Amino acid sequence: MxxxxxxxxxxxxxxxxxxxxxxxxxxxxxxTAKGGEVKEVQKWGRRRLAYEIAKKRExxxxxxxxxxxxxxxxxxxxxxxxxxxxxxxxVVLFEVCAPPAVDDGLGDSHGHGRGPRxxxxxxxxxxxxxxxxxxxxxxxxxxxxxxxxRDRDRAPHATHAAPAAHAAPAAPAPPAAAAExxxxx
Amino acid sequence: xxxxxxxxxxxxxxxxLCFERVERIDYKDEKRLARFITDRGKIVPRRISGxxxxxxxxxxxxxxxxxxLALLPFASExxx
Numbered sequence: 001m002x003x004x005x006x007x008x009x010x011x012x013x014x015x016x017x018x019x020x021x022x023x024x025x026x027x028x029x030x031x032t033a034k035g036g037e038v039k040e041v042q043k044w045g046r047r048r049l050a051y052e053i054a055k056k057r058e059x060x061x062x063x064x065x066x067x068x069x070x071x072x073x074x075x076x077x078x079x080x081x082x083x084x085x086x087x088x089x090x091v092v093l094f095e096v097c098a099p100p101a102v103d104d105g106l107g108d109s110h111g112h113g114r115g116p117r118x119x120x121x122x123x124x125x126x127x128x129x130x131x132x133x134x135x136x137x138x139x140x141x142x143x144x145x146x147x148x149x150r151d152r153d154r155a156p157h158a159t160h161a162a163p164a165a166h167a168a169p170a171a172p173a174p175p176a177a178a179a180e181x182x183x184x185x
Numbered sequence: 186x187x188x189x190x191x192x193x194x195x196x197x198x199x200x201x202l203c204f205e206r207v208e209r210i211d212y213k214d215e216k217r218l219a220r221f222i223t224d225r226g227k228i229v230p231r232r233i234s235g236x237x238x239x240x241x242x243x244x245x246x247x248x249x250x251x252x253x254l255a256l257l258p259f260a261s262e263x264x265x
């Protein structure tokens with residue numbers, strides 16, 4: 001049975017671009033040799049690793065999406081393990097996922113529905129430790145009880161529009177503005 | 186601050202991913218996943234984040250895959 005898979009592997013950063021292409025071709029040929037079909041190749045390039053692997057701080061990332069029978073992932077896995085320039089690899093079933101949180105280049109997920117919750121956008125990120133463990137409330141305590149309920153009720157409608165036009169900050173804005181106004185009273 | 190919160194009851198938690206209409210979270214999307222790990226790199230439990238069951242399961246597998254690929258840390262640098 002043919003299924004959609006995707007594989008990501010991290011190559012040693014000391015390899016040059018020619019070697020990188022070579023490795024990609026090698027993987028492609030493994031897939032096609034077994035009757036698989038390469039759908040997409042994404043070259044992420046050199047990226048900083050979240051932690052050190054074999055004394056290296058970065059790695060060359062490649063993503064390959066392919067359709068094949070189950071023997072191809074097994075074979076890929078084996079080959080990756082034999083290949084010493086592959087630092088890490090992952091072969092998983094491909095799933096259609098939500099688009100990544102970043103799209104405005106700011107590295108924050110504004111306009112993705114976080115807006116309606118109010119003015120917390122950036123702060124949420126900065127001191128997220130505290131935020132997450134529930135000691136918000138504090139400075140917002142005040143007399144906003146009723147307003148908060150209203151805010152939340154309205155929220156789903158606000159996001160409903162968001163996917164269609166998520167570049168538009170208009171959708172998240174009104175509740176935030178309302179909250180702001182209520183606080184000033 | 187804390188007392189204030191207690192007296193008026195904690196704010197109702199809700200699933201951030203349902204709210205954003207994220208059907209499936211991608212393990213490659215480390216920006217989004219970063220919101221579900223603590224600053225030590227642990228996965229935030231549902232009890233704290235308010236995530237719904239199906240999304241928490243997705244987050245868990247996604248974070249684990251992302252860790253394997255060094256997109257997310259197993260443990261934060263500072264605390265290691």
